[in-house]
Amino acid sequence: MARNVVNIEEVSKAFDVKELLIAVSLGVSEGDRIGIVGRNGSGKSTLMKIIAGVESPDMGRVTKSNSARIGILSQVDFENPESTVGEVVLGDTAKHEWASEPNIREVFTGLFGSFDDHIFDRKFGQLSGGERRRVGLAKLLINELDLILLDEPTNHLDVEGVAWLASYINSRKGLAVTVVTHDRWFLDAVTDRTWEVVGGKVEEYDGGYSAFVLAKAERARQTSVMDQRRNMLIK
Known part of the structure; x- marks a missing residue:
């Protein structure tokens, strides 16, 4: 049950x-x-x-x-605008601890089209509304x-991106x-x-x-x- x-x-x-x-x-x-x-x-x-x-x-x-x-997508709206994308999604975890994680790579590639430092180093406050939503999605999908x-x-x-998100959710049984x-x-x-x-x-x-x-x-x-x-x- x-x-x-x-x-x-x-x-x-x-x-x-x-x-x-x-x-x-x-x-x-x-x-x-x-x-x-x-x-x-x-x-x-x-x-x-x-x-x-x-x-x-x-x-x-x-x-x-x-x-x-439990996590909800709208929570990302309250993140510190001075935090980087990496800090918003992964907190204080050191880069060498997560850089080789296949799940993190899959999520960022699926939502952003790539997996590189340029994405992780951007300030949250500088992102567009659509980019913030994708960061929020990434945070939910990466965390257990x-x-x-x-x-x-x-x-x-x-x-x-929509097709990828559906496929990814269906893989998380x-x-x-x-x-x-x-x-x-x-x-x-x-x-x-x-x-x-x-x-x-x-x-x-x-x-x-x-x-x-x-x-x-x-x-x-x-x-x-x-x-x-x-x-x-x-x-």
Whole structure:
């Protein structure tokens, strides 16, 4: 049985007068691949931030396993602008300790197209928004995390970069991943479960985005049939 990474229980969250999440209970386990979908402003990113522990719910509880290591892509926005890319991604680890690591080389080559000192020595504050996002991705993928939460990870990646990212994630079998993205191909490539945030609740579906679309249509059809039968009985 897969190890549980994090649970949220009866979680509610509102901004101003809008209730984004209402008594939501969910769990993420080792190896889960979950796509989060819903209309803009429905609470998808808020749900991920609560799971990651970077935002607190108004009500409810978030519980993670004692050893769980969780990372979220948006955290990179708070890095020191004077730090180099190498320091942001690898901390104080000496270059000779990581320069020959195949995983680090693979990630940087996949996201930046090369692996050289020019990338590692650049100041974080001098990077474009797209470059910062790629640095954030690199940090998440290189560190040994149990769960990564990705909000629009394919933004600023070209077609080859998106394909590489999907392939890399699929090669990390025990890694749990949740994804919010408008890239439907990417959702189908990396996820096998779907959460739809709608009306403050989260509806769960098996399968990636394409399977979700079909399953949602079938649920709507069944609901319509039941409503028609109920109305006929009332008459």
